[in-house]
Structures are given as C-alpha cells and as structure tokens.
Amino acid sequence: MAVALIATLTISTIIAVSMESRPNMSEIGEAAKAHRNLFYVYILLVAATVIFSVLVWDSSNKYQDAVKRDADAKIASANAIAEIAKAEAAKANEKISDLTVQAESLRTEAQKAKEEIAIAQVQAAQANAEAAKAAQEAAEANEKAEAERLVRVKLETDLAPRIITTNREVIEELKLFSETKVFIEVEPGDIEANRLAGQIHSMLTMANWNILGVTPKKPSETGFRVDSRGNVIVWGTGGVKIYSKRTEEKERGISFENSHNKWNDAAKILSYQLVDGCYHNIVN
Numbered sequence: 001m002a003v004a005l006i007a008t009l010t011i012s013t014i015i016a017v018s019m020e021s022r023p024n025m026s027e028i029g030e031a032a033k034a035h036r037n038l039f040y041v042y043i044l045l046v047a048a049t050v051i052f053s054v055l056v057w058d059s060s061n062k063y064q065d066a067v068k069r070d071a072d073a074k075i076a077s078a079n080a081i082a083e084i085a086k087a088e089a090a091k092a093n094e095k096i097s098d099l100t101v102q103a104e105s106l107r108t109e110a111q112k113a114k115e116e117i118a119i120a121q122v123q124a125a126q127a128n129a130e131a132a133k134a135a136q137e138a139a140e141a142n143e144k145a146e147a148e149r150l151v152r153v154k155l156e157t158d159l160a161p162r163i164i165t166t167n168r169e170v171i172e173e174l175k176l177f178s179e180t181k182v183f184i185e186v187e188p189g190d191i192e193a194n195r196l197a198g199q200i201h202s203m204l205t206m207a208n209w210n211i212l213g214v215t216p217k218k219p220s221e222t223g224f225r226v227d228s229r230g231n232v233i234v235w236g237t238g239g240v241k242i243y244s245k246r247t248e249e250k251e252r253g254i255s256f257e258n259s260h261n262k263w264n265d266a267a268k269i270l271s272y273q274l275v276d277g278c279y280h281n282i283v284n
Contacts (some may be wrong), residue, residue: 043111089116171203174270174273177209178207181212182208184200185242186215186216187240188217193240197240200274225229
C-alpha cells in the first residue's frame with residue numbers, strides 16, 4: 001500500500017512539472033522551475049524515506065512481536081517442562097526419602113537379626129556344651145550301670161544254686177570206674193555247697209562208686225583241676241572238693257587208696273562230667 005502511494009505521488013509530480021513547462025520562459029524561470037522540481041523530488045524522497053522508515057519500524061515491531069511470542073511460547077514450554085521436571089524431582093525426592101527410611105529400617109532389622117543370631121549361636125554353643133556334658137554323664141552312667149549289671153550278674157551267678165544234670169549215658173560212663181573210693185569235703189554252713197555235695201553223692205552212688213564219707217571242711221582251693229593226687233574240685237561261693245585218691249588222712253581217721261591208673265582215669269571222667277553237667281540255675 002505504501003509503495004502504491006509513493007508511485008502515485010511521483011507520477012503526479014512529473015505531470016505537474018510538465019504542465020508548467022512553457023515555451024519562451026526566461027532563464028530565471030527555468031532555474032526556479034528546476035529548483036522546484038528538485039525540491040519536489042526531495043520532498044518525495046523525504047516522504048518515501050518517512051514511509052519506508054515507518055514500514056521498517058512496523059515490520060521490526062511485528063518481527064519483535066513474533067520473536068517475543070515465540071520466545072514467550074518457548075519460555076512457557078520450558079517453564080511447563082521445568083514444572084514437570086520439578087514435580088518429577090519432588091516425586092523422586094519423596095521416593096528417595098521413602099527408600100532411605102526403608103533402608104534404615106532394613107539396617108535396623110539386619111542389626112537386630114545379627115544380634116539375635118549372635119545370641120542364638122551363644123545359646124547353641126551352651127546347648128551343645130550341655131548336650132556333650134549330658135552325653136558324657138549318660139555314657140558314664142551307662143558304663144556304671146553296665147559295671148553294676150555285670151557285678152549283679154556275677155553275684156547272681158555265684159549265688160545261684162548249681163545243678164548237676166545226669167542221664168543214663170553219664171551214669172554208664174561213671175560205672176566204668178565203679179568201686180572207686182572217694183571222699184567228699186564240703187564247706188560247713190554253706191547250704192548251696194551242701195546241696196551240690198548231695199547231688200554229687202547221689203550221682204556217684206548211682207554209678208556204684210564207693211563214697212567213704214562227707215566231711216564239713218572249707219576246701220583250700222576253688223575251680224576244676226586234677227592234680228597228682230587225683231583231686232577234683234567243684235568251685236562256687238561255697239566249695240566242694242572230691243578226693244578220688246587219699247593215701248592217708250590221719251587227722252580225719254580215714255585212710256584209703258585206689259590203683260594209680262584207676263583213680264587218675266576216674267578223676268578225669270568225674271571232672272569232665274562235672275564241668276559239662278554242672279551249671280548255675282539262674283532265675284530271672
């Protein structure tokens with residue numbers, strides 16, 4: 001629009017100058033005319049300059065407004081992004097705070113668990129020590145109980161009455177040495193030993209041995225053996241001694257003698273029978 005206005009003014013000025021050009025004008029008039037024309041052109045240039053200045057100013061203002069609007073938009077967008085980032089940062093800080101609280105709680109619980117584990121380990125060590133002590137005491141008690149049991153069994157065995165089993169085969173073997181002279185010596189006051197001596201007396205009587213007598217006297221030895229004199233010993237808590245050969249017993253007023261081979265063989269057979277056939281009758 002401004003350009004059209006300038007073009008219109010320029011054309012009007014040229015027409016006006018042309019209309020004022022007349023023939024036969026004086027030199028002064030020509031000079032005035034030229035001056036006026038230049039002045040008009042100057043005015044036009046000034047007007048154009050003003051118009052262009054206004055146009056440039058207006059364009060500059062529009063540019064600045066556009067730049068400002070763009071900057072304001074960018075600032076608003078940046079502010080919005082900043083607000084979002086601020087909100088996110090606030091959430092992150094809140095989450096960090098929660099995690100910090102949880103971490104502190106976990107550290108407290110871990111410390112508490114560590115202390116409880118230490119206490120449990122001490123208690124376990126004490127329990128193990130007490131268990132080991134109890135096991136040791138139990139082992140000692142079991143050992144003591146076993147020793148007492150063995151002593152009791154031995155005592156029961158020693159106190160149990162001895163029984164001699166006889167059968168036809170035993171009697172027949174002993175009859176091979178019938179008429180063998182024997183003397184039984186038994187510990188006085190020992191009921192079990194006297195009972196055993198009675199069983200031996202009956203067995204030898206059935207085998208037709210010649211029993212010279214039973215004397216109450218504590219035997220000097222225990223156990224089974226056959227010595228050079230042909231002594232056979234049945235041992236127990238109360239002992240019984242059976243002599244199958246006696247050369248002389250002046251203090252008892254008894255004197256007898258078997259042939260060497262007979263008394264030796266008879267003593268061995270009787271020893272075998274007593275070892276195999278004599279046992280303790282233990283009642284549980």
